[in-house]
Amino acid sequence: xxxxxxxxxxxxxxxxxxxxxxxxxxxxxxxxxxxxxxxxxxxxxxxxxxxxxxxxxxxxxxxxxxxxxxxxxxxxxxxxxxxxxxxxxxxxxxxxxxxxxxxxxxxxxxxxxxxxxxxxxxxxxxxxxxxxxxxxxxxxxxxxxxxxxxxxxxxxxxxxxxxxxxxxxxxxxxxxxxxxxxxxxxxxxxxxxxxxxxxxxxxxxxxxxxxxxxxxxxxxxxxxxxxxxxxxxxxxxxxxxxxxxxxxxxxxxxxx
Amino acid sequence: xxxxxxxxxxxxxxxxxxxxxxxxxxxxxxxxxxxxxxxxxxxxxxxxxxxxxxxxxxxxxxxxxxxxxxxxxxxxxxxxxxxxxxxxxxxxxxxxxxxxxxxxxxxxxxxxxxxxxxxxxxxxxxxxxxxxxxxxxxxxxxxxxxxxxxxxxxxxxxxxxxxxxxxxxxxxxxxxxxxxxxxxxxxxxxxxxxxxxxxxxxxxxxxxxxxxxxxxxxxxxxxxxxxxxxxxxxxxxxxxxxxxxxxxxxxxxxxxxxxxxxxxxxxxxxxxxxxxxxxxxxxxxxxxxxxxxxxxxxxxxxxxxxxxxxxxxxxxxxxxxxxxxxxxxxxxxxxxxxxxxxxxxxxxxxxxxxxxxxxxxxxxxxxxxxxxxxxxxxxxxxxxxxxxxxxxxxxxxxxxxxxxxxxxxxxxxxxxxxxxxxxxxxxxxxxxxxxxxxxxxxxxxxxxxxxxxxxxxxxxxxxxxxxxxxxxxxxxxxxxxxxxxxxxxxxxxxxxxxxxxxxxxxxxxxxx
Numbered sequence: 001x002x003x004x005x006x007x008x009x010x011x012x013x014x015x016x017x018x019x020x021x022x023x024x025x026x027x028x029x030x031x032x033x034x035x036x037x038x039x040x041x042x043x044x045x046x047x048x049x050x051x052x053x054x055x056x057x058x059x060x061x062x063x064x065x066x067x068x069x070x071x072x073x074x075x076x077x078x079x080x081x082x083x084x085x086x087x088x089x090x091x092x093x094x095x096x097x098x099x100x101x102x103x104x105x106x107x108x109x110x111x112x113x114x115x116x117x118x119x120x121x122x123x124x125x126x127x128x129x130x131x132x133x134x135x136x137x138x139x140x141x142x143x144x145x146x147x148x149x150x151x152x153x154x155x156x157x158x159x160x161x162x163x164x165x166x167x168x169x170x171x172x173x174x175x176x177x178x179x180x181x182x183x184x185x186x187x188x189x190x191x192x193x194x195x196x197x198x199x200x201x202x203x204x205x206x207x208x209x210x211x212x213x214x215x216x217x218x219x220x221x222x223x224x225x226x227x228x229x230x231x232x233x234x235x236x237x238x239x240x241x242x243x244x245x246x247x248x249x250x251x252x253x254x255x256x
Numbered sequence: 257x258x259x260x261x262x263x264x265x266x267x268x269x270x271x272x273x274x275x276x277x278x279x280x281x282x283x284x285x286x287x288x289x290x291x292x293x294x295x296x297x298x299x300x301x302x303x304x305x306x307x308x309x310x311x312x313x314x315x316x317x318x319x320x321x322x323x324x325x326x327x328x329x330x331x332x333x334x335x336x337x338x339x340x341x342x343x344x345x346x347x348x349x350x351x352x353x354x355x356x357x358x359x360x361x362x363x364x365x366x367x368x369x370x371x372x373x374x375x376x377x378x379x380x381x382x383x384x385x386x387x388x389x390x391x392x393x394x395x396x397x398x399x400x401x402x403x404x405x406x407x408x409x410x411x412x413x414x415x416x417x418x419x420x421x422x423x424x425x426x427x428x429x430x431x432x433x434x435x436x437x438x439x440x441x442x443x444x445x446x447x448x449x450x451x452x453x454x455x456x457x458x459x460x461x462x463x464x465x466x467x468x469x470x471x472x473x474x475x476x477x478x479x480x481x482x483x484x485x486x487x488x489x490x491x492x493x494x495x496x497x498x499x500x501x502x503x504x505x506x507x508x509x510x511x512x513x514x515x516x517x518x519x520x521x522x523x524x525x526x527x528x529x530x531x532x533x534x535x536x537x538x539x540x541x542x543x544x545x546x547x548x549x550x551x552x553x554x555x556x557x558x559x560x561x562x563x564x565x566x567x568x569x570x571x572x573x574x575x576x577x578x579x580x581x582x583x584x585x586x587x588x589x590x591x592x593x594x595x596x597x598x599x600x601x602x603x604x605x606x607x608x609x610x611x612x613x614x615x616x617x618x619x620x621x622x623x624x625x626x627x628x629x630x631x632x633x634x635x636x637x638x639x640x641x642x643x644x645x646x647x648x649x650x651x652x653x654x655x656x657x658x659x660x661x662x663x664x665x666x667x668x669x670x671x672x673x674x675x676x677x678x679x680x681x682x683x684x685x686x687x688x689x690x691x692x693x694x695x696x697x698x699x700x701x702x703x704x705x706x707x708x709x710x711x712x713x714x715x716x717x718x719x720x721x722x723x724x725x726x727x728x729x730x731x732x733x734x735x736x737x738x739x740x741x742x743x744x745x746x747x748x749x750x751x752x753x754x755x756x757x758x759x760x761x762x763x764x765x766x767x768x
Binding site: 048050070071072073074075079081083084085086087088089098099102148149 | 363365366368369370371372373374375376379383384387388461
């Protein structure tokens with residue numbers, strides 16, 4: 001569904017992404033994992049042309065995106081990012097309706113779609129529809145952000161650390177409902193995170209990036225069992241150690 | 257008071273028309289320009305710089321500059337157009353700067369979101385950037401509104417009617433009721449327009465449709481009511497048959513313009529419009545270009561300032577004849593006739609001081625001048641006559657101060673200055689017991705009051721010209737002084753005095 005072929009992005013001599021090739025298959029939740037400066041966000045934004053690659057080709061659903069008008073491409077791809085970016089002068093319903101409006105949907109179809117999506121992200125349409133973003137909690141805002149990205153029925157979703165700014169409980173709830181939505185709608189999603197636990201819990205496959213290069217691609221299990229190098233080993237070590245510590249704690253408590 | 261209030265509809269609607277058209281043009285220029293600047297950041301310092309420089313020009317000077325600037329372009333240089341151009345220029349900066357600031361201040365996350373959902377640049381501008389920048393832009397518009405209402409009062413001297421007519425003529429004729437009415441009306445107008453713009457913004461932002469529509473409706477209604485949709489300055493001269501009479505900025509001119517107007521109207525029935533409080537050379541330029549049809553000038557002003565003659569013939573008639581020839585040869589204008597009195601520049605001082613020092617002539621004054629201060633009107637110290645007086649009498653004062661002509665007489669009477677450049681017909685010379693000093697070396701040319709008419713009036717309305725000619729020799733120096741004093745000290749209006757004069761003229765005619 002998303003094919004990235006030998007893509008490079010350079011800024012004034014500094015290389016952000018170096019000769020990256022990846023294939024995301026349809027219906028897959030694909031995680032890009034790495035620290036800051038690893039090139040993961042740059043890679044993601046090249047898929048909807050918020051950033052133009054210096055070299056290489058990207059295909060979405062078989063189509064070379066360099067040959068598509070950027071705004072038309074973006075209307076077919078859902079985009080969610082950490083800062084959410086809800087339009088403060090619009091209501092919740094208007095925010096969700098933005099892309100369908102740009103596509104010229106009929107008003108009643110849009111209204112029905114908005115209610116459907118609000119229910120999908122577990123918000124009550126009747127009470128939420130006419131609120132301003134400023135009247136929502138951080139978690140509610142990001143739910144609306146997800147609903148807005150899904151509004152025009154995209155097959156592909158791009159998510160840039162969407163839950164990173166939320167408190168742990170809210171993050172957990174949103175991760176689970178997001179996973180359910182992806183499965184239910186058979187979405188293909190590219191998900192950027194620096195959080196290994198999030199990557200392990202959500203990803204069908206994970207690509208680990210470091211300094212603009214691909215280090216390893218694999219299922220969570222493959223990464224945990226066969227890390228390709230020390231960098232990946234360090235990344236998976238921390239959650240594994242935490243899990244072990246918690247496990248031991250439970251056993252001691254239980255034996256007391 | 258009632259007489260002042262009767263003028264309010266005319267002045268207020270003219271003022272509103274100036275303000276609203278200038279604001280509409282200013283917003284129409286600066287919002288799009290501001291948008292362009294946010295897309296071409298390299299242009300920003302230059303354009304904002306130019307707008308800031310315009311803003312630093314004192315508003316009265318900016319208006320004054322428009323007169324020669326528009327004349328050089330061959331456009332109507334007095335009246336509506338120079339006022340609109342200057343007011344528009346002045347209203348640009350606050351709106352432009354706030355548009356740029358407002359758009360720059362939009363959160364980059366919203367720009368990313370707008371692109372992410374698939375908006376084009378134009379959709380992003382209309383649906384995200386402008387709505388979010390709106391409160392900041394409106395704040396700029398409100399600033400511009402208040403400034404423009406205030407500055408529009410200064411468009412009176414370039415010949416555009418405004419609430420400034422109250423203030424300028426009120427100051428000249430010591431009618432403080434008029435000044436007060438003008439100030440209160442301008443302040444009230446500024447507050448009202450500011451309030452409407454604010455109501456419109458709140459209505460749009462909070463989507464209170466009733467409020468937004470009411471405010472918009474009120475603004476539109478005002479706009480239509482003042483006839484602001486018609487642009488009078490662009491109208492072809494000659495398209496209307498109204499005779500336009502000009503007046504400079506002092507009492508005598510207000511009275512004389514009203515007399516000229518009444519006389520033409522009574523004799524020919526033509527509609528009359530008075531354009532008052534014009535700058536001295538603005539009046540002549542306006543006559544030359546046909547923007548006014550007639551006004552009263554003084555022979556010496558043309559002789560010294562426009563013809564640049566420095567000699568002073570013994571014979572007053574010689575100056576008159578030379579001025580008449582020059583006028584018709586150089587500008588196709590018409591010297592209709594002399595009214596019968598002279599209003600010359602004269603040096604005057606307190607009578608008691610003059611008597612105790614034994615000063616009767618300018619030569620006598622020259623011996624005492626080194627310890628004295630002279631006050632003059634705004635143009636006096638720039639005029640050829642003053643240079644000639646300084647040279648020929650070798651006179652040098654300790655200090656010189658420019659002041660409003662209406663305040664000079666009080667200033668010398670109070671002893672704030674020792675000598676003033678008085679006008680010889682001013683009633684306050686006698687009222688304040690001032691001594692007029694004799695020009696014993698004949699340096700100052702004669703200043704016969706003469707009626708000048710435009711080539712257009714002579715061509716299109718010979719009957720109007722004939723009616724003006726009938727005024728020749730009808731006003732003695734004493735009569736003029738008495739009429740000036742009646743306005744300056746007697747609290748009578750120039751219109752009233754003019755009407756009395758024209759009535760007495762008619763009676764005298766019947767009596768013959």
